[in-house]
Amino acid sequence: MILGGFPITEVFLIVATLLIVSVLASRVSDRFGVPALLFFLIAGMLAGSEGPGGIYFDDFKLAQAVGVVALVFILFAGGLDTQWSRVRPVLWEGAVLGTLGVLIGAIAAGLFAHLVLGMPLLVGLLIASIGSSTDAAAVFAVMRSGGFRLRGLLAPLLELESGSNDPMAIFLTVGCLQLITVPGASPLDLVVRFFVQMSLGVLIGILAGKLAARLINRLRLGYDGLYPVVTVATVLLVYGVAETVGGNGFMTAYVFGIALGNQQFVHKRSLTQFHDGLAWLMQIVMFLALGLLVFPSELAPNMGVGLLFTAFVMFVARPISVFLCMLPSKMHLREKLFVSWAGLRGAAPIVLATYPALAGIPEAREIFHIVFFVVLVSVLAQGATLTPVARWLKVLAAPGEADDGQSMHALSEQLRELVIPPDSSAVHRTVVELGLPEGFLIVLVRRERSSMIPNGNTRILAGDRLMVLAEDEIFNQVAGKLTHAA
Known part of the structure; x- marks a missing residue:
């Protein structure tokens, strides 16, 4: 039941208030270095039936349906924002951590729940599977709030791991329930189903990404506001197709985002920003829902078990899985220790915590409350200490170390002008049709006495002066092609 008895106007007011309070709370999180997700969770609890809000909500079926949709868009947005050139050097480590690492951690935590906490073996493995996925977005949010960056390949490794371990955690959860x-x-x-689902998920995601980029470029819609509608519909379509043919829809959504995001298509920047905002909205909704589903009066009986299980996951299971999976890696011990500590839990465990209740598992409420402690303690303890731990382990990037976020001074040194001759192969072609590489950005087009900020549909004409942002090597390479006769 959700918001039973409330008129629709009051429902709007309640939802709007919760969202606004959650967004404003993110400002507080920036100041104290704690992930904003914690404040979203607290806001949901305060609004619940045992809080000042008094909203009674115990509809696990609705929570799961909303959670699945939310997780699909969160994974897609994560993939869309992933640069293949960044994650390619850590592809093997990230994939192993996101699959085998999740399995090892779940087995270790499940055995602890069975042997030490006295739970049935399959129930212990189920709880461990539910709480096994991590959230890199929470890690990066904490680091950004402190103005710090991770050195080397740590950031892309955590990014790739978090995107690939959600589908694995979901598969293990469904498998344990079966x-x-x-x-x-x-x-x-x-085991057979795992390889089939993951393989189909990856293949469908790659194929869909290539087809979607062509579709977006050829639509030439009259209203720019329709492009987000196209991508939203495409994400849902791709997920549905993957699930229908026996693939893992969540893996498909993530790979689809990566495949699409690493191609050129019209309105790429605005669409990426749109889906980033949509992913934030989905995370807020999921954490608010978790807070609403929690009855604080039922937490006390499960507190001891929940805290013990969470401590084992954080200090034993996660480090074991990380170090075993990264044995062949050349990363330093300090970096492996940081990866072990940076396993913040996020959106996926919230969705998966609803599965046992809908499957009719007798221990469903106990499982839900233990997962609640896993998420709460992980976000609070690991989130609050992430920056100090990174500083102590010396894995923070030096102030002058190269990064994606360069200073404006450095950027201005790379801004240069390129004149398009009448016989150029670029004349009468759109920006998207030029197939420009990732590091070559046209920021302004000067045509006769006017200037315009281009998008993917902007058509290049003879005599255009292009203001380009690019490094020397990339600029010289692309400029030669653009000025070459057709």
């Missing part, structure tokens, strides 16, 4: 609820279910069948 073993519990379906007598005679074979673990071997789950």
